[in-house]
Amino acid sequence: MKTLFVVGLGPGTPDCLTPQGRAALESAQVLCGYTTYLELIQGDFPGKEILTTPMTRELERCRMALESSAAGKTTAMVCSGDAGVYGMAGPILELAGEYPEVDIQVIPGITAATAGAAVLGAPLMHDFAVISLSDLLTPWETIEKRLDLAAQADLILCLYNPTSRRRKDHLRRACEIVLRHQGPQTVCGWVRCIGREGQESRVLTLEELKDEELDMFTTVFIGSSATENLGGRMVTPRGYQNKV
Amino acid sequence: MKTLFVVGLGPGTPDCLTPQGRAALESAQVLCGYTTYLELIQGDFPGKEILTTPMTRELERCRMALESSAAGKTTAMVCSGDAGVYGMAGPILELAGEYPEVDIQVIPGITAATAGAAVLGAPLMHDFAVISLSDLLTPWETIEKRLDLAAQADLILCLYNPTSRRRKDHLRRACEIVLRHQGPQTVCGWVRCIGREGQESRVLTLEELKDEELDMFTTVFIGSSATENLGGRMVTPRGYQNKV
DSSP: OEEEEEEEOBTSSGGGSOHHHHHHHHHOSEEESOHHHHHHHGGGSTTOEEEOOOTTOHHHHHHHHHHHHHTTOOEEEEESBOTTSSSSHHHHHHHGGGOTTEEEEEEOOOOHHHHHHHHHEETTSSOEEEEEOOOSSSOHHHHHHHHHHHHHTTOEEEEESOOOSSOSOHHHHHHHHHTTTSOTTOEEEEEESTTSTTOEEEEEEHHHHHTOOOOTTEEEEEOOTTOEEETTEEEOOOSHHHHO | OEEEEEEEOBTSSGGGSOHHHHHHHHHOSEEESOHHHHHHHGGGSTTOEEEOOOTTOHHHHHHHHHHHHHTTOOEEEEESBOTTSSSSHHHHHHHGGGOTTEEEEEEOOOOHHHHHHHHHEETTSSOEEEEEOOOSSSOHHHHHHHHHHHHHTTOEEEEESOOOSSOSOHHHHHHHHHTTTSOTTOEEEEEESTTSTTOEEEEEEHHHHHTOOOOTTEEEEEOOTTOEEETTEEEOOOSHHHHO
């Protein structure tokens, strides 16, 4: 059988890559992915054939990986975080029907929601939504509607792609939508370069978050009405204290 | 400094535990946790002092771990999946103020949402909500409201604790709420015993999911309006195909 692994690297450093993911990368003859992610791990896996395309050519990259597997080379497509959360597992499986001889194995990794949460404390201890603020593939109206309903549901929000070069005001607009349902003192947090050199984080209020200038390497957390700032840590109690 | 690690083991087998998590467990003198999770890893970490309590005594268990660290023994509290998603990171940080001498480090693991998604295909490729159907600590009315708004937002849903001994009809009621906003043919899936012996999974329609009899070791996925069944795999296209 011809195999294509789709591997989530986790936040970036090798100590976040699972043994299952490492075994897949070791067994692969070809590594495929966006240059930045390949650079994070390439030193650990020398002697592999490398396939890469620029950032926006996602489908082209997926097809290269499928063609490589179909040609008989065990191939691994690498993604940062988890391959199934805004990653390459989806587009590869969309194209899979054209390559019935390739066995596709998705190997999960630690996504920014849980990696970032661990840096801030425990913000995701209760029901939460993960929403991307990128309108490259999703109409902004859809994103606004989702933010509005998720905030109304009092879900904790984890925001991916909070900003981009093209649209600087996405985060501000997202905060304004959440402010329809949550107070300005709602506890929020952000983490930049999770688990990598230069990691930064801050716990702040929703009012403060609205004016924060963040970049695309940042993951943002907006608390529910239950979320607290406990000594600088962002924590959403699940309710064990009430039970006792 | 006295250290308490809070470690997410991932779905269960050692090949899903990150090197970071493994290093924490190796450096710990004391391992603390619910018996079932400790049994999954105990063989790999011999010679540790073991602290355990029955399932429902969460706060007691957290306090035991904090006391152990405060007494000078490096301690690790273990959780399945990710410690910050319905796990022990929250209650430990809620009690942390009483133990200022203990340095608490949360180490993320792979949660059932992403581990289960990888088994089914790529259901979580777009915005999603994680909601627990357990009403042990959350009023059922709150859960119903969240399901209703999340389905209205056309979020993919990942449901933890879909059933319990006490309430067998939670999943059916959740499906009925989603059916207010999504069609009966909406693509769904479930995974049982993710990454462990006896793993099972199924891709099915929302109408079929309503009548499915699942147990508490199962994670359930309900697609958005965009989710497809591609050759038996549950995939939510993100829209790369439209872009080209």
